[in-house]
Amino acid sequence: MEVEWPPAREPAGQRVWREVLRPVAVEMTASADDLAQRAVARMHAECPELFPDAQTVEENLVSTEASLRQLAQIIELAKDPRRVELPPSTLAIARSGVQRRIPPAKLMRFYRLGQEHVWQWMLARITACSRSTAEQATAIELATGWLFAYTDGAMQRAEQAYETERDAWLRGAAAARAAAIEAILAGRERDHQRASTRLRYNVNRHHLGVIAWAESAPEDGDAQPPLSAALTALAQTITAKTTLIHPLGSLAVAGWLSWGRDFTADDIAAAQRADRPLDLPPGVRVAVGEPGQGLDGFRRTHIEAIHARRVASLIGPHADTLTHYRNVAVAALGTADPELALSFITTVLGSLADNDKTTRRIQTTLSAYLEENRSRNRTADRLSVHPNTVSYRVHQAEGTPRSQRRHRHPRSPGGPGHAAHTARPGPTPAARTVMRTQFTLRILSRSAERM
Numbered sequence: 001m002e003v004e005w006p007p008a009r010e011p012a013g014q015r016v017w018r019e020v021l022r023p024v025a026v027e028m029t030a031s032a033d034d035l036a037q038r039a040v041a042r043m044h045a046e047c048p049e050l051f052p053d054a055q056t057v058e059e060n061l062v063s064t065e066a067s068l069r070q071l072a073q074i075i076e077l078a079k080d081p082r083r084v085e086l087p088p089s090t091l092a093i094a095r096s097g098v099q100r101r102i103p104p105a106k107l108m109r110f111y112r113l114g115q116e117h118v119w120q121w122m123l124a125r126i127t128a129c130s131r132s133t134a135e136q137a138t139a140i141e142l143a144t145g146w147l148f149a150y151t152d153g154a155m156q157r158a159e160q161a162y163e164t165e166r167d168a169w170l171r172g173a174a175a176a177r178a179a180a181i182e183a184i185l186a187g188r189e190r191d192h193q194r195a196s197t198r199l200r201y202n203v204n205r206h207h208l209g210v211i212a213w214a215e216s217a218p219e220d221g222d223a224q225p226p227l228s229a230a231l232t233a234l235a236q237t238i239t240a241k242t243t244l245i246h247p248l249g250s251l252a253v254a255g256w257l258s259w260g261r262d263f264t265a266d267d268i269a270a271a272q273r274a275d276r277p278l279d280l281p282p283g284v285r286v287a288v289g290e291p292g293q294g295l296d297g298f299r300r301t302h303i304e305a306i307h308a309r310r311v312a313s314l315i316g317p318h319a320d321t322l323t324h325y326r327n328v329a330v331a332a333l334g335t336a337d338p339e340l341a342l343s344f345i346t347t348v349l350g351s352l353a354d355n356d357k358t359t360r361r362i363q364t365t366l367s368a369y370l371e372e373n374r375s376r377n378r379t380a381d382r383l384s385v386h387p388n389t390v391s392y393r394v395h396q397a398e399g400t401p402r403s404q405r406r407h408r409h410p411r412s413p414g415g416p417g418h419a420a421h422t423a424r425p426g427p428t429p430a431a432r433t434v435m436r437t438q439f440t441l442r443i444l445s446r447s448a449e450r451m
Contacts, residue, residue: 004080007145012138017078020139024125028072036065039117046113049333050106059096063089064114069116071150081150086157094158095165104162108155115151159219181246181254185299192295201244205258208288209301210234211309213252216283223251226281229257233279234286234322238267252309254302263291271322278322287312287323307332352397365393 008017028035040060044051052056060362066087074084086094097107130136180198183189187403195203212230228245231253235243240257248254268288271278280286289304291297304325311331318348325332335341346353346359352363365383369390372378381388 004083005078005142005146006080008078008142013142016135016138016142018089020126020135021143022076022078023121023129024143025072025075027125028075029069032065032068032072035068035121036061036116039064039068039114042117043110043113046105048103048112050110052100059089059093063087063093066090066153067114068118072180074150075146076372081146082153084150084153086154090154090158091161091299094161097162097170104159107158107162111151111155111158115147116231119144141280143363178246184295185302187299189295195295199244201242201256202258203295203298204293205260206262206291206293207298207301208238208240208257208263208291209298209303209419210255210257210307211252211287211305212255212284213248213287213309214283215285216251218283224253226284227251227253230280230284230286231257234271237271238263238276256298256304259322264295268324280321285312285319285321285323286323289325304329305331307336311335362367362393366392366397369394 007013040057043060044057051060066089070084070087073078074081094107097104120198123140126139126143127136130139180189180195182275184203189195192204204216211233212227212234214227218226224247231243231245234240234255235257238257240259242258244256244258246254268291271288278286287305289301289308292299292301308323308325308328311328312319314331314335334344352359352366365379365385368382369379370375375388376394379390380387
């Protein structure tokens with residue numbers, strides 16, 4: 001018989017292996033059933049969470065006995081333990097740990113406990129079989145090195161089996177979740193229970209759709225962790241009960257935050273408080289829809305979050321860190337078709353749609369004036385200008401011909417913030433389109449109120 005294990009190739013090692021370790025291996029084969037029973041009983045006592053039912057106990061008995069018989073066989077043949085493949089039943093236990101949500105560390109502790117129990121049994125047999133102290137020392141040295149090498153290789157193979165199964169399971173679970181989300185958003189899925197099962201998320205609850213995105217990839221190239229962290233931060237801020245996260249490419253994720261009751265305006269406002277701003281990772285922005293319930297609400301709040309993100313992207317650096325659809329709904333509707341929106345703006349506003357500095361100032365003032373219910377004092381406070389400045393600009397918007405406006409640009413009196421306000425760089429063209437659309441529709445809505 002060829003000895004594969006290098007430490008056992010020396011003459012003294014071969015003799016001890018033949019006269020001490022091989023008889024121990026034969027006894028291990030004969031005692032495998034009893035040894036497995038006692039080993040599993042100990043592991044059950046030490047790690048009860050790994051044995052939730054009688055079936056699991058039986059599976060581990062079968063796996064442990066198979067491993068002991070394999071161990072005894074390769075000891076008897078003096079095989080190299082580093083090359084041994086695990087029995088199918090042992091690999092099955094490792095793979096089943098994925099579906100049972102058992103952390104890898106728990107499984108590795110299971111194997112270490114098994115190793116310890118087997119070593120204690122072997123040590124007692126080696127001591128009983130050895131004819132001298134020197135023979136016992138050699139046998140212990142050989143058995144220790146061999147068993148540690150076997151356990152190290154076995155744990156590596158178990159970890160590989162676990163990781164392979166986990167990757168496959170995650171891909172399958174992610175694919176199933178993506179298909180379920182796609183079916184809901186496309187309106188094909190109408191069964192609440194089936195959708196909840198596929199998503200592992202209760203779609204009957206109240207939802208808040210969220211989109212988190214990064215304008216560019218971080219230095220390490222993976223934007224998903226900070227994007228997921230952003231959704232987690234938002235969920236904590238509004239105390240959502242559960243969260244569903246779905247990647248939208250490499251730089252964006254969609255999310256649904258749910259609660260048993262409806263989300264209120266105060267819940268969402270909590271994420272926009274100036275004194276306690278939402279703690280988002282650098283470079284990440286968030287858009288949220290309006291709350292919705294059930295499958296229809298799941299779909300609608302997501303669509304609204306998408307449009308809120310689109311508007312925030314059009315506005316660019318001037319957009320808030322968190323964009324709520326409710327605050328940009330008019331712009332979202334008005335810019336769904338940018339070409340038609342621009343034509344509509346130009347037709348309705350005429351020269352008020354111009355993009356020169358003076359006209360932008362008039363637009364900003366008139367928009368604030370309408371939002372403040374045509375109160376020049378509140379508008380002045382909001383813009384940090386004098387009330388007469390508000391009146392002057394409103395009069396310009398209401399009736400001053402464009403030709404006269406271009407020849408009358410006196411610096412309007414204002415408060416201390418006025419110079420900084422006018423010196424700030426102007427928004428991008430896309431942002432101006434959004435602002436003009438909001439401005440135009442406000443004018444139309446206010447005009448309709450007067451009719």
